[in-house]
Amino acid sequence: MNDEREYPDRTGGGNGRDSGDLLAGRRGGELAERSGDGDEAITTAYYEVADEEEVNLRDYIGVLLHRRWTVATALVVCVLATLIFSLVSTPMYEATALLQIQPGGPNILSFEDVQESMALSQAYNDFFQTQYDILSSRRLATRTIDKLGLDADPWLNGDLERSTFLGRTKAWIASLVASEDEDPELAALAKRQKLIDKFIDHVRVKPRRKSFLVEVSFRSPDPETSAEVANTMAREYVDLTLDQRIEAAAQGRDFIAKQLAVTKARLEESEEQLQEFARGRDLYALEQEEKVIHERLADLNNRLTEAQGERISLEAAYQQATGPDHSNLPAVVASPLIKSLKEELSKAEAEYAALSGRFTDAYPQVRTLKARIEQIRSSIAQEENEIISSIKADYEAAVAREEMLREQLEAQRKVVAAYEEKAIDFKIMKREVDTNRGIYENLLRRLKEVEVTEAIRASNITLVDSPEVPLEPASPNIPLNLALSSLLGLFAGVGLAFFQDYMDDSLKSPDDVERYLRLPTLGAVPVLKGAPEEERDKSEKRQRRERGKDDAPSADLEVVLRPTSSGAEAIRTLRASLFLAAPGGAPGRLLISSAKPGEGKTCIAINLGAALAQMGRRVVVVDCDLRRPRIHKAIGLSQSPGVTNYLTGNVALDEVIRDSGQAGLDIVTAGPIPPNPVDLLDSVGMGELIRDLEERYDHIVIDTPPALGFADVPVLSNRLGGACLLVTRAGDTSRRLARQACEYLIRMQSKLLGVVLNRVASRSTGYSYYGYYGYYGYYSHYGEYYKKRPEDETQPALENTA
Template sequence: MNGGKPLQGEGNIERYEPARLERRPLAATGSSGTIEMERAPELVAYWNVLRKRRWTVLAVFFVLFTLVLLGTLKQRPVYRATALLEIQKENANILTMKEMFELDTVSDTYLETQYKIFKSDTLARRVISQLHLDTIEEFNPKNRSRESVDQAVLARFEDRLGIEPVKRSRLVEVTFDSYDPQLAARAVNVLAENYIEQNLEVRWEATQKASEWLAQQLAGMKGKLEKSEDELQAYVRENGLLFLETEKGGRENIADERLRQLQEELTHAQSVRYEKESLARLAEAGDAAALPGLADNKLLQDLTERLADLERERAQLSSTFTPEYPKVRQVQSQIEQIEAVLKRERLRAAERVKNEYAAAVRREALVRQAWEQQQHAVAERTVQYTILRREVGANRELYEGLLSRLKEAGVSAGLKSSNIRIVDAAQAPKKPAKPNLLVNLGLGLLLGLGFGVGAAFLLEHLDNTLKSAEDVERFLQVPALALIPSAQSLNGNGRGAHGLAQGKSPKKELALAKKGPPHPAWFRIDAPGQHGTFTEAFRGLRTSVLLSTAERAPRTLLVTSARPGEGKTTVSINLSISLAQLGPGVLLIDGDLRRPSVHRAFGLENEGGVVRYLTGGQDWRQVVRPSGLAGLDVIVSGPMPPNPAELLSSERMRQLIREATREYRCVIIDSPPLLNVADSRILATMVEGLILVVEGGGTPRELAQRAQACVRNVGAAVIGVVLNNLDLRADGGYYAQYYRDDYYTTPEASTNGDAAHAAKAHQG
């Protein structure tokens, strides 16, 4: 055979290794061998899914929207009454700087507490009792015990009650829902009034309890004060403590006053002693002239002046006379007498200073001794006295404070003021608050669209079939050679291009094939009045096959599928017809020895054929029969043999393909499904290329991948996939835009220029 060499396989089956076909690597991902290429999601792909599943989206949307609409219309109107209350801070006083910064936190806590009290069971039971809500059908369910009725009424009341604080204020909105607008308004107003009344009751009870506690504490404190005063007076009497009234009206202890006086005398004695001591030190140093008091002595002043006069006179006489001169001697004698008197007076003054210093020292010692004795006596009695006096003062202060608080509590108990007031009382609403038709319809619209889109993508995710050329390239990594539309999607009639005969089921067609009469009602592109789109799809397949390899088109092709009923025989027949329209030299072999169908497509008898040749009865040229079309010959299958696989794996089958290739331009073999029997895998080793036919939107990709793996395991090459019986209305009509009736013509009127050019380019 041209362009390849036989390889020894298992048993006696030879495998043909094509030499001119380009092989694409198959990358298996995951443990299951799923072949998948990563591709970024595109908005167009999402839009195509929605267009394809638009009826699912619309159905889910219509159901949910209708349910929401019916539920809204059947719902009983609910009226909502609203009252506005102001909650002020309780017991507002003058605040410190720290309290000013902590005001928001404390205030928020207080407000949250009031909101909880608003929704308390106690307050709700008071309103239920006053309005007799347990007798109203809206709140009182039937056929229940009394205890369960109370709980049910309470639960329904609290469910209809709403508390909504107004931001950045001390205002709060209280709402209540009811079927009766008048009842809704009464419930809110009664609730607000009971809340204010309960607040007053709580404050009054708290004040009463505080007054009772203060009275008890005051009585005890009064007894403690009297006891401490008695102990103080007894101590004063026992220790002989006397007190004098001061000018300011206070009382002063005599012992303390005596101690203070001695302290002053001691301080004075010390200062006098310091003064006398300094004078005594001057006297001891011989500086008597510097002693105070001498300069003021009249006698000493006169003697000093007389001494100065005599010394001047002596100086005058000495300048004229000698010391022995009587006058000089007289003056000298007077000077000596005066100096003796001055010396004696100074010595007398120094002695007097020393005596005064000694007296000052003795007086200081006496005063100090008296001060120490008085201090010791005062210390023993004053410490205990001070303790008792402080205790009396503390008890008196506590007593006066409790007495003041008790009076304030009495005044507060008499005041009936509340820090809560009703700003706006509730009025009976004129319009119902529920149901809100626009909101519910908008919600139904969103839910319907959301669930519809979700259902569409869920179905798309669960749909594991191959539906487009992108799916083929993504999961199988081989090109999609052609997309064959179904007849039903083209004109609304017929079963599509995958059946055996128009309007016949596969089982009926198999029965007709066994009976033998030909049934030419096939989806053949050369049939009169055939749809131009269907014909043009096979022309596209023909062009893809001719251009599938680089050097030349494959001359031997095997057409198969993963499972029965996918249209492999129809593809084989129409591909052969399309190739024959380019010129003679096309041979179609029916290799499906188990369920042959090619003979009925051309109205031939299923006699002789491949089986007769393989069993050695005839030459292969003797079993070739004309198809009735110019350029196309057919070898039918023949009678069903007991061992199809053994016949197909024989050397005569290989010889048939080799010799037919020499005489025909192209040999096409129609084979059984890959996953059912081994016949197709045997034939795949003898051809240059294999075409895998899958049903668009019907073949699971796992089956297609398994079929491809079977071909790969025997060393054959898949040149591409034909997506057959494709519903052009699926995927939102994505492919329908490429198959327009006004563009394609009938097979007779159409030209074959593109395919003819491709055929010339690959002739060799």
């Protein structure tokens, strides 16, 4: 083929881009590369992948399935450790006593008013919490230990533990670090404190909800000891509360007795001072005299108020009487004399009016009536004046009475003030006497109550259920421990699995390649197994040996030896991807490299060459890995003559081209390893070799050294042109290393088509990509069918089946 063959640019052309665009912030597109003569050739394609992709439940399940052995190991380790610990642990028996605790207790001083103002719920909570603390206190533990003599108990004092191997080892270590001049008393005190601490650690106080009941439990290796200790603790707790109550009552009695004597002396002294003050001021009947003068003051005040009201009423009547019209005065209107006079006047005026119409004023009877009318009117006026004089007299009398009462009230007030000033000291002294007498009486009453309380041995705590000897150990609870350890192991395994997955920096799926490398995955090849040993044709092996070839490992010829396997289908998928990845179909020159050794680039190169040959194409695989060549071992050929022999001019081209045994596929081995591989690969002879091979073959597949650390791949890419494939190993090649390799190849103007993910574990469950080639298993069902076919029918399929 012609080295100058052009491929149309799918994106309309483009220049090479900086390698930094590969990983950070670059947009989707294709990085166009050009051949040495300036014509557009193959482009380096990359994808735009979202920085943050949605993670669904399937991804998490895939992580757990992939790391299932980690989860299972953590689970098994936790369960086994718990089981062993439970089996070797000393059985502990728990006995429980049930107590009823009623709120209440001795009330030495009366604080009912204070208690009523408190929140009862808070008071109850504080009370019960105090009782729980007393049940687990060192004082109660000490009383119980002394009561039962538990200092000699071998489990509690540590003798049983020190008798074991571990205990003897601890004691020996302690003796090495202990000082020789240690005080025996301090050592005994420390031992005693450890005993009490161990006792308290095995005491459990559990209140029952919504009740006054409390469970007090004790655990020990001996069931009878557990029951005896729990019973003794309950009874000692009752006795302790009684002792505390009696002690509090005794202290209160002593305090009250002392205060009572002081208060009595103070009362007697205040009474004596009051008597002496009263004798000197003549205040023996102070209360009676004070009552009389205050009552007189109040009476005068009331009488003055009544006089003021009466005076105001009379003043209003007097003001009306001094007016021009007197006929409308209430007293005038109510006077019977004036009423009769007015009636008589009305009759006289009526007669006068009747006579005056017929007679003149000179008529005697008319003159008589007129004189009578004048007389009646004069009587009415005289009577009104008398009434007005009476009103005036009453008003003046009311004013005089009011003034007199006011003077008497003022005088009485002066008397009261003088008396109050005289008796104020007496009242102060009397109030002090009353106060001392009240305190004395209260203390005397409380003293009698405390004496009664001290005499009565009553408790607010009742032993409801006595502890029984336990028949079964309370711990270790093996089913519960195993359940909890299973849960803990499961959580630990899941956490460890996700941590391992987080720390795993390798490329595991095509999604990882596209996400982290921004390059397409052209193929995902599972682990190649090759043909079984018994299926190899012995005559074919003999023919290979006769031709100077060794027996070839089957995995490197998967496409030939197992054409129906999932590995062969993956290689053919890679072949199809190559026809779609480059313009104009599969490239004539194809360089295959990897980021590091051991990733399977040689295996991919050989199988890809065989797959292309099965399409009827003429293919040659050239081993340009002059540092660590392996193609001759994979095919079963001798290493020489090869590329280095041809480049040094020692042999002709026909001598280095070797038959692989597969129709359409030839091999050019590396030859002897030279001291200067880069110089040979960058020589003019290398270009001539590729051009000569291109005239004979449709495709040239070149196996190159790893990209990182060597200049071979960029030199070959620039010298020979063509496309490049990067082979990575699933679960082994780190993202960082693969990213560096891609950056290096693109920076060196290599035409990187994409990535081949090798050794994908297709049968493993886990990440979604493990099912990527699951459909290849479909072809394995026809394995028996191919085995039963005659050899002459299968041979064309091996050589020509696409």
